[in-house]
Amino acid sequence: MNTLSYGLLSILAQSSFSGYDLMLRLQPFWPAKHSQIYPLLASLEKEEYVSYEHVAQSDKPDKKVYSLTDKGKQALRDWLSEPAAEPVTRDELMLKAYCLSNTDPEGARRLFSARLEYYRKRLRQHEDKAALLRERGEFPMNGEAPPFESIRFGSYILVEKALRTTRSNIEWTEWALSLLPLPE
Amino acid sequence: MNTLSYGLLSILAQSSFSGYDLMLRLQPFWPAKHSQIYPLLASLEKEEYVSYEHVAQSDKPDKKVYSLTDKGKQALRDWLSEPAAEPVTRDELMLKAYCLSNTDPEGARRLFSARLEYYRKRLRQHEDKAALLRERGEFPMNGEAPPFESIRFGSYILVEKALRTTRSNIEWTEWALSLLPLPE
DNA sequence: GCGCTCATGTAAAAAGTTACATGATTTC
DNA sequence: GAAATCATGTAACTTTTTACATGAGCGC
Known part of the structure; x- marks a missing residue:
């Protein structure tokens, strides 16, 4: 569980989203490419922090919609009780x-x-x-x-x-x- | 030549410094650990962007003091004429x-x-x-x-x-x- | 004596980016 | 017809962090 993992859980705490949506919503706070997010989501699902359901779409490609599990919610609460790391800016x-x-x-x-x-x-x-x-x-x-x-x-x-x-x-x-x- | 390399050249444009000093001075703008900087300096020296001289010290350990070469100065000017990448913050x-x-x-x-x-x-x-x-x-x-x-x-x-x-x-x-x- | 600063390096692991791969729909 | 958006994934590579390694001098 790295910071990016908790970032994904943080977004999912609001609502369920596809990997693609999660990537877009995470950009302002913790920039990451889809190639980093998709494998992470797969491992978070394997470890049961999140679950997903297949959603078929007619106009757009089908998607996997991820949700927080109880384990994920608890992990999020535990992480929130720890102090935040110092911010890093590279310009x-x-x-x-x-x-x-x-x-x-x-x-x-x-x-x-x-x-x-x-x-x-x-x-x-x-x-x-x-x-x-x-x-x-x-x-x-x-x-x-x-x-x-x-x-x-x-x-x-x-x-x-x-x-x-x-x-x-x-x-x-x-x-x-x-x-x-x-x-x- | 990555951004960290140009960061080192940028600091050396002011004055000559040891790898250790360069690390400290770079922190506010482009955080990097010594384990990243020492090998990079060695390769920059090999490619003749910088040169160094051994400086013996009595109270502290000896050090290598790096300076910009003409090639390094030119590389810096070329890099300055290109647009800067967008800043990245992770908090x-x-x-x-x-x-x-x-x-x-x-x-x-x-x-x-x-x-x-x-x-x-x-x-x-x-x-x-x-x-x-x-x-x-x-x-x-x-x-x-x-x-x-x-x-x-x-x-x-x-x-x-x-x-x-x-x-x-x-x-x-x-x-x-x-x-x-x-x-x- | 213990930890801090100065000083340099290597090795391994983790994190992040770029490139490869596919494909439908929509907008200019 | 070309480019952008939505959508997911893997492979290769680069960048960054953490750990291993050493060692002298200084202040408490």
């Missing part, structure tokens, strides 16, 4: 920033402008998701938080984190760009 | 937050309090480092940025990033804690 742009004097202002501007666009795109995605969740009635309309006991509480604070982090990153990137020599 | 607490309704308020408070302490410690470290760099005269005293051409420009914007990110994370964690049911 190539930070390495490039470190030795930025080895490029020219144009090269630097290209790097930071591309990153700014990336962050802005991410912000739009997060805002769209927040709007969708509000429209769907999953978040209260009055701007208040769902109660702690609700299964929506987690999503609520995570959307807020994504928005804050992305806005902070945008502000920093704009600030860094403003320090670069003006293009002529 | 176990975000997974735990997602299924937080599967624990009690006490468990949730433990998780977020521990994270808040971690972020506060990190903030102190970053503030200390900023103060040190100012005292050493590496950053201008008046609060302005070093010029873009200076080798300090990169450190300057990276320290600012670390401070902004950590403060934003602290604020979010405090906000999340404030939403948890009061302990009695």
